Amino acid sequence: MTKTSLRRTARSLPIALLRARETVMGPVRDMLVSSGVNEQKWRVLRVLDEGGPLDQSLLAERACLQLPSLTRILRAMEDQGMVTRATDPADRRRSIVTISDVGRQVIEDHAQESLAIFARLEAAYGRERMETLLDLLEELNRVTPDA
Amino acid sequence: MTKTSLRRTARSLPIALLRARETVMGPVRDMLVSSGVNEQKWRVLRVLDEGGPLDQSLLAERACLQLPSLTRILRAMEDQGMVTRATDPADRRRSIVTISDVGRQVIEDHAQESLAIFARLEAAYGRERMETLLDLLEELNRVTPDA
């Protein structure tokens, strides 16, 4: 160990969050391979399904993607018929992205499995504990909106 | 929204973990640009500094890296003099990785700043809340070791 003592890696928030995500993503990745969309497209669909039509900047932020990545992803998703894009008439620089029936169907097709994966994890981890964890994560995101 | 209601994305554990990590990594990334190592190398150094010499499989798991990625990263880190590698005499398939003084110095050089970043976040978020969050993340990693 170095002289200046850092926290144990298990108590390092960035590392702890990354390990937790790897833990949780295992079964989710298995689900996604059968869905025809990757993790990123799945996030885009989820965010659009939840928040309604969004411009790309906001969509990128909520889906944790860079704008250049999103540009490429949306091109593919448009080709697959999962989303549509339209110029915002109020500000013609903006492009508004809308989920289509095809996109909604992708979510619908995997919603049961997604819920089941979560339910299994919650059963193993504890319902109350899970709610507390999600509360704390939400609060963390509020503390530092992006910095 | 689709008919089968999934959780709000803020209550989706994979998405919540990803957003939390993005939130937390902002200042950490700023620190790392001045350190000469990227996120992945920093994790490798932290894990080695904490756990002592490790074989590559274990190191990969603890640092959340794939073995092929680790192979490439270690080659670079060996060239930079941050780590050394030696064949395990007890099992000559195994390669044991050890952090060097140079590697330890990289950690030492940024330990203060790393602690300060954490302290600021903790102050904004709440000390007790932070401890609870870290406890819950540790427990989550114990529930499902990797599945």
Add this chain to the structure above:
DNA sequence: TATTGTTATACTCTATAACTATA
């Protein structure tokens, strides 16, 4: 035969900057 680590491939994300169109 199984395991550890390496190499190779294809795909994708990140980070950044330059660029276009619009405001």
Add this chain to the structure above:
DNA sequence: TATAGTTATAGAGTATAACAATA
């Protein structure tokens, strides 16, 4: 001049499979 989104580029991670060396 500033902003939204696109394009291009370099660097790097992921996933996977094939492979060599060793067990």
